[in-house]
Amino acid sequence: MTALADLGFAAVRFVTDLGGLTRFAAQIGRAALAPPLRVRQFVDELFKLGVLSLVIICVCGLAVGMVLSLQGYNTLVRFGAEQSLGAVVGLSLIRELGPVLTALLATGRAGSATTAEIGTMVATEQLDALRMMSVDPIDLVATPRALAMTAVMPLLSALFIVCGLFGGYLVGVGLMGVDAGSYMSSLRSAVDFHDDVLGSLLKALIFGGLVGLIATYRGHTTVPTSAGVGAATTSTVVVASVSILIFDYFITALWGV
């Protein structure tokens, strides 16, 4: 009987969370359009979310490109098709791995930090202090963070892909001895701007909005204790990662990117 009650409780909490998230998204949308525009905060967040994630994104991109090239070569060489290595590495990076892995990495690196930061503000009653001064904390604290995350994600994803292509080139051409010209020409003829590159940027943009929204929402709804901040941070990473992968399926199925 308690199991059934737990299930019902979980379902009600899920729907409540979904409603809260939607309302929160609407508030962020309104705050983003209405003056004052918080440019200073936005740029600071670009620094925290973008510049500080740069190293991890580039290193991971390089590693992913290298392993893709290695795996792809070992499979393709059985069919004598190692000339298409560039297409394999390029298409998998641009269409799938670039946006998804960047979003997952950014969730772990920047999303959790955002939740922890806002959660600590909630726990130490800083947001209440802002409300006392009739400053809307959603406008001042959440909106710049969510917008910066959305803006940063396509840029990080593009950097990830370029690093990955470089890593793939390094292993494929340098190590495995695929011809440099055929690597680049198979890459260029396989990748299309409208189908692949635009779709990749669109995916990254959607993931960025998703992570930004979930991270700031979890921060705002933190239970104001130190354990609550920890739980909210964990929840951000789990919920954002799962929704990225689920959204990825639906974006691919709907728009074929």
Next chain:
Amino acid sequence: MSRAPVRDLLVGLFVLAGLGAVAYLSLSVGGLSYGGPARMALYADFDEIGGLKPRAQVVISGVKVGQVSSITLDESYRARVRLDLDATLKLPIDTSASIMTAGLLGDRYVSLQVGGDDKLLQPGDQITMTESAVVLERVIGKLIYSGSDREKKQ
């Protein structure tokens, strides 16, 4: 606040690097045309295009000179292939187009055989002499049936 200018500089550099990556992916890898060398469009009608796809290569003597930009069905239900070619090419009016396969099972591409006429093809013109794709399954099918026909006669 004293660190703010450095921070802004780093943010600016980050945005520049990101946009540079986007531009590289779009222009170099994605092949987005940005003006670039002028193109001219020619049309060619085929009875059978096999597996020819948009963005397939167009070659003359094996050298890439353009790509297939679209494939549509014309009024008489033949495949109308639009070729996007380098505009500096001077192609005689009796140039012919054929659909070839790279290797036995490879990609389809369009090969142009340059003619000898004095008149030149203008942008938007149609290449009248075309040779359809060879569909491997049909060739094999014909081979099998012609073999069994021979057996019957004997």
